[in-house]
Structure formats: C-alpha cells, structure tokens
Amino acid sequence: MNATLKLSGSTNDLPTLLALIAAKNGIAFVPASVCHFLPKGVKLISLELTQTGWDIAVV
Incomplete structure (x- = not known):
C-alpha cells in the first residue's frame, strides 16, 4: 500500500492537537x-x- 500524507498544520500544544483530531x-x-x-x-x-x-501512539 502506498500512501501520501499531507501536513495540514502543526502544534506543540497537546490539548490543541487532540481537539484538532477530535x-x-x-x-x-x-x-x-x-x-x-x-x-x-x-x-x-x-x-x-x-x-x-518514547512510548508513542496514534490518535
């Protein structure tokens, strides 16, 4: 499987990141x-x- 990911934004603030994911x-x-x-x-x-x-995960 080939996939291309496009970065649409970034943040260092985890609550903001989780809100974007939600x-x-x-x-x-x-x-x-x-x-x-x-x-x-x-x-x-x-x-x-x-x-x-690190212990990491995908959300």
Whole structure:
C-alpha cells in the first residue's frame, strides 16, 4: 500500500492537537500518556515498535 500524507498544520500544544483530531482533522503521533485526557470520539492506538525512545501512539 502506498500512501501520501499531507501536513495540514502543526502544534506543540497537546490539548490543541487532540481537539484538532477530535474535529476529524487527521491523525497524530503522540506520547502514550495522553490516554488520560482523550476527548470524546478520539481513539488511541498503541504502536508496538521496538526501536522507540518514547512510548508513542496514534490518535
């Protein structure tokens, strides 16, 4: 499968990022710690990667 991702915006503020995701404005790689404050309708999918320095997930 070939996919092309288009960056539509960026932010360093996690609450803002999660609000954008909740508004169906894409996906994001985030620290797994955001699982404690996910907005309604946002799903956290853990990634099982052996080479990460952080615990990350996709929302």
